[in-house]
Amino acid sequence: MILGASILQFPAIRKAKEMGLDVIVVDMNPDAVGFKEEGITRLQISTIDTPKIVEAAREYRIDGIMTLASDMPMQTVAAVCEDLNLPGITPRTALNATNKAEMRICLKKNGVPVPEFYIVCEWGEFYDASKNFVEKFIVKPADNSGNRGIKLVTDFSIENLKEAYAYSKQYSRDGKILLEEYMEGDEFSVESISVHGVCNIIQITDKITSGKPYFVEMGHTQPSRYDTAKLRDIASVAKMGVEVLGINHGPSHTEIKYTAGGPKVVEIGARLGGDFITTHLVPLSTGVDMVTANIKCAIGEDPDIEKKHAKCSAVRFLQPQPGRLKSVSGITEAEAVNGVFEVGLLKHIGEIVPEMRNSLDRVAYVVVQGNTSDEVMAACEEAIKKIHFEIM
Known part of the structure; x- marks a missing residue:
């Protein structure tokens, strides 16, 4: 059972089908993109309606449940795992990983550096x-x-x-x-999978935000370009935080700032990272298929988390001026740039482009792969220059 049928969950829906699993997809939106996939069971239920989802999980006798890159359904996932004795995190861990107040209290109490x-x-x-x-x-x-x-x-x-x-x-x-x-310092995310109680760091990501006042994430690059000693500190704090929250099975996504006093935890999610980080960037940079790993953890199988190669990858988000999106040109030209893996729109023609305050306001993205950080950043810049938005 996959909670959510948005574009965020689509890679998990496709991957689970490829793995030969019977896939039940849950979303309250009947027009969700994931519901358009053939060969799945569709349940129109809110992903945070825990009692109804527990009831459906019992009815279908599911073998595993997950959500990909979304915090809101995690408490429902944990409730189902507890009710059906499925592999996954506990309700207490789900609360700690989705409620920032509970997270801060738990981390501070156990000596994990926080603001x-x-x-x-x-x-x-x-x-x-x-x-x-x-x-x-x-x-x-x-x-x-x-x-x-x-x-x-x-x-x-x-x-x-x-x-x-x-x-x-x-x-x-x-x-x-x-x-x-407010923590001054560079920002990172740490992508990891816990297996049999051991937190395995798969990749560390450099993060770009829009800056003050809203700090919307506008880009990610892998692997991090930070020096080795500081990356060891970042990995150590991430592991400590993941273990303290009780994430001993499955994925985690830890956001960290490296301050003058060392790394401090911004947030920890008991799920895969969004923004194409774990669906695109990690496979492109390491060869590790984190979506398959997540599904295997959910059904009680050991995932393959061995790195296959060492390349670089990046995603950049594009944001024109606010207004109504009339047209977009240059997508095909951007896709033809050497190293570009994918170009996509996050808004439809005719939609309003608001002043950017959160990640839902972003308009388009470019994903690239290369052999060096300089290569991928140059490819991003070249592709972005070819995309033009007409705003009414």
């Missing part, structure tokens, strides 16, 4: 907590993803603080908001 943080629910608490910061802080909802509700606060006026509080609060399902120290 200074405060958890609040009401405006008065938010205002009082803001006094603990001098120049700036990050505000984020406790239980959302994809950069939704995240903002850097540098103006401590009452008006601006209220705006930041309201912006983050609207994305919080449980009403909790985090105020966190």
Whole structure:
């Protein structure tokens, strides 16, 4: 059973079919792209409707359940695993890995490096907590993803603080908001698979964001270009965090900033990384098929996580000015650039391109592969130059 039928889940749906498995796909959207795949069972249920999904899992007597690169269904995945005694994480681990407040508490309690943080629910608490910061802080909802509700606060006026509080609060399902120290430093993600309680680091990714105030991820490059000693520190902190949260079976995606005080955990997900990191970049750079590995973990089989080659890969996201997307040209020319693996659109013609505040606002992407970091970055730049957007 795969929770979600969006473009994020599509590689898992296809891969599970290729592996000869009977695939049940769950999504509340009847028009979801994954539902268009032939030869699957479609269930129109919300991926966070735990009781209904548990009931369906029992009815179909499933052998495994997963979601790919999405935090929201993880607590449902864990509930099904517990109910049917399937391989997977526990409900406690799922909560720790999806609720940023619970995650911060767990990591700090167990000595994993994290930023200074405060958890609040009401405006008065938010205002009082803001006094603990001098120049700036990050505000984020406790239980959302994809950069939704995240903002850097540098103006401590009452008006601006209220705006930041309201912006983050609207994305919080449980009403909790985090105020966190803004960590200066380069950002990375660590892609890993745990097998029999051992966290195996598959790849470390350099991350590019849009910067303040919303920090939307705009690119990823593998392998990291950081020096070996610092990469060892990053891997060590990631492993520690994964183990502390209780992710002892299956994938994890750890985001880390390397600060003046060393690496600190931004977030840890008990699932594969999104943004084409584990569906595209890891296979292109290492030869490790992390989607197949995830599926094998979900059905109780040992995955093949041995690296097959050492290449470089990258993804870059494109963002034109806000407006209505009238046309896009140059896709074919971009695809013809040496090293380009895939070019795609994330918005349809006629859709509104909003001011970019989270990952759902991005418009297009380019994925490349090469032998060196310089090669892949040059290919990205060349391909991007060929793509032109007409905005009304």
